[in-house]
Amino acid sequence: MIEMTGQERRAALFLSLMVIAAAGLNLYFKAFPRQKEVFQIEELNAKVNLNLALEKELLSVKGIGPVTAANIIAYRDNYGPFRHLEELKQVKGISEYRYNLLKDHLCLE
Amino acid sequence: MKKFPAVFITIAFCAGIIWGRQSPYCAGFIFYLAVIFLIFCLALAEYRNVFSLALMLLWFFLGALLFLLSPDAAGSWLNYHYADPSQRVEVCGLVKSYPQTRGVRTIFILQTQQLKTANHWQPAAGDLSAQMPLNNDLFYGDRVVLCGRLSQPRYRNSRAQFLLRVAKDGQIRKIGAKAGNPLILFCFKIRRRLQRMFNSSLSVQSSAVLNALVLGIRQDLPISLKQAFIRTGTAHIIAISGLHIGVTAFIILLLLKLLRIPRACRCVAALSILIFYAIIAGFSIPVMRATIMAGVVLTGYAFSQQTELINSLFLCGLVLLLLRPGELFEAGFQLSFASVLSLVLLTPQLSRLLFSRIKTSRLLKPVRELFCASLSVWLGLLPLTAYYFRIISPVAILANMLVVPYMGILITCAFVFLAMCLLSPCLAGIFAPVVEAAVFLLLKLVYFAEKAPFAYFRLP
Numbered sequence: 001m002i003e004m005t006g007q008e009r010r011a012a013l014f015l016s017l018m019v020i021a022a023a024g025l026n027l028y029f030k031a032f033p034r035q036k037e038v039f040q041i042e043e044l045n046a047k048v049n050l051n052l053a054l055e056k057e058l059l060s061v062k063g064i065g066p067v068t069a070a071n072i073i074a075y076r077d078n079y080g081p082f083r084h085l086e087e088l089k090q091v092k093g094i095s096e097y098r099y100n101l102l103k104d105h106l107c108l109e
Numbered sequence: 110m111k112k113f114p115a116v117f118i119t120i121a122f123c124a125g126i127i128w129g130r131q132s133p134y135c136a137g138f139i140f141y142l143a144v145i146f147l148i149f150c151l152a153l154a155e156y157r158n159v160f161s162l163a164l165m166l167l168w169f170f171l172g173a174l175l176f177l178l179s180p181d182a183a184g185s186w187l188n189y190h191y192a193d194p195s196q197r198v199e200v201c202g203l204v205k206s207y208p209q210t211r212g213v214r215t216i217f218i219l220q221t222q223q224l225k226t227a228n229h230w231q232p233a234a235g236d237l238s239a240q241m242p243l244n245n246d247l248f249y250g251d252r253v254v255l256c257g258r259l260s261q262p263r264y265r266n267s268r269a270q271f272l273l274r275v276a277k278d279g280q281i282r283k284i285g286a287k288a289g290n291p292l293i294l295f296c297f298k299i300r301r302r303l304q305r306m307f308n309s310s311l312s313v314q315s316s317a318v319l320n321a322l323v324l325g326i327r328q329d330l331p332i333s334l335k336q337a338f339i340r341t342g343t344a345h346i347i348a349i350s351g352l353h354i355g356v357t358a359f360i361i362l363l364l365l366k367l368l369r370i371p372r373a374c375r376c377v378a379a380l381s382i383l384i385f386y387a388i389i390a391g392f393s394i395p396v397m398r399a400t401i402m403a404g405v406v407l408t409g410y411a412f413s414q415q416t417e418l419i420n421s422l423f424l425c426g427l428v429l430l431l432l433r434p435g436e437l438f439e440a441g442f443q444l445s446f447a448s449v450l451s452l453v454l455l456t457p458q459l460s461r462l463l464f465s466r467i468k469t470s471r472l473l474k475p476v477r478e479l480f481c482a483s484l485s486v487w488l489g490l491l492p493l494t495a496y497y498f499r500i501i502s503p504v505a506i507l508a509n510m511l512v513v514p515y516m517g518i519l520i521t522c523a524f525v526f527l528a529m530c531l532l533s534p535c536l537a538g539i540f541a542p543v544v545e546a547a548v549f550l551l552l553k554l555v556y557f558a559e560k561a562p563f564a565y566f567r568l569p
Contacts, residue, residue, distance in 0.1 A: 002114050002165075012114065012118065013150060013154070016147055016168070019431065020144060020171070023175060027140055027178065031137075052285070052286060054282070055246065057282060073246070
């Protein structure tokens with residue numbers, strides 16, 4: 001019916017075996033799924049992550065307006081993630097006074 | 110045809126996928142059938158005809174089995190949580206694709222990891238197409254929490270079974286980054302950088318066209334231009350596929366040959382670069398098909414072996430369907446394979462039928478071959494384009510004769526421009542008018558073809 005050399009037959013059988021084995025494993029894991037760990041996600045009123053926050057999240061922090069949020073994101077884009085919270089004072093528009101107001105609402109991890 | 114075993118196996122596999130879609134049997138039962146036929150094949154390996162039949166039946170059941178186990182089958186994991194479409198859900202997942210902008214919305218594929226129902230988080234799985242207000246901060250590999258409404262997409266999409274719409278006031282939080290595949294993340298960063306190079310150095314229209322032609326980013330193309338491409342049957346040039354991979358492979362091999370690199374090393378280097386380019390270009394089905402075929406042809410070239418195009422094409426199809434069986438029902442997959450199949454099968458026949466009694470000069474021979482190739486692809490795709498796009502474009506035969514060879518020049522210009530951008534912005538500034546002129550000429554060709562009499566017909 002189909003002309004196959006001995007090598008082609010062995011290759012086809014090997015491929016079939018691999019596919020059946022993979023399908024069998026897939027079926028087994030679907031039938032007996034492992035308990036997936038559910039990681040806890042902090043609620044919104046928790047501290048905002050300075051290195052991951054989007055503009056919208058930064059604006060939710062009292063004391064950060066649109067200009068300051070944009071400056072923080074620009075600083076992150078230019079210099080990379082903040083290594084410590086005090087680095088926030090390097091951002092344009094954030095003085096020592098403003099930093100003291102914001103530091104309790106921000107985190108790095 | 111008897112000498113092309115991949116053709117028969119792939120056809121049996123496809124038939125199995127189609128049967129699996131309607132089959133009332135569970136995956137477990139079909140698995141046992143497949144094992145039985147595998148045992149038959151092993152036992153009857155010496156008997157050629159019986160072995161062939163058993164092998165085809167084995168692959169038929171494997172097709173049905175893999176379809177039932179794939180996310181395209183009815184029992185998708187997210188289905189278990191999709192109870193009330195009017196309720197807002199909170200979903201935590203990984204950005205799995207390159208975020209695209211469409212108007213005022215950002216769209217990407219989200220790989221779901223957790224779902225919040227009744228105030229507690231529980232594990233979930235499945236891919237969503239997430240649509241949210243414009244947001245340029247998200248990227249591949251980011252872990253996000255989105256709050257929105259789940260619904261079934263209007264158009265079937267094998268990449269995502271559900272649609273998640275996040276409203277303007279909806280919650281969008283990024284809680285992690287760089288959690289995806291490092292290789293894909295690296296390639297997408299390059300893609301973003303190249304996109305910015307085009308956007309900063311060229312006009313809006315030229316950068317939109319080159320982003321589509323070279324990087325597969327079509328979000329900025331004007332609708333009138335997209336429609337012009339569809340009406341003239343040249344929409345395939347704005348979807349990265351075999352043409353782009355072929356031109357890229359040719360350029361790479363030529364450069365490496367000029368550097369006097371041995372054949373085998375040339376092929377390995379070319380294939381590695383093509384794989385990178387395929388990921389950068391978004392790794393869609395046409396790109397994957399073209400890259401796999403290029404891999405088969407390059408491997409044959411490296412070992413000085415001639416490859417059978419039809420066997421290679423069906424082998425590519427089999428590999429792609431093994432990874433995503435549901436792709437068989439997607440327009441992109443069908444169009445991609447139908448075009449290459451009609452090119453390979455119909456072109457010699459048409460050439461013999463139309464020009465066997467006509468003597469053409471050496472100069473006109475390429476024109477004759479181009480005409481036959483364009484006509485064969487048009488004929489091969491006619492039923493599919495009529496069905497999916499409700500349009501018939503007679504002008505496509507001539508338009509593709511002009512546009513397809515021109516694409517080689519345009520893609521080369523684009524790559525040279527990118528190389529200059531990387532080396533020196535000054536050089537890029539000098540070369541930019543050349544690229545602008547090349548894009549302008551392409552658009553002129555397409556718009557001219559669109560306005561030709563009887564260029565296209567819309568079907569009811």
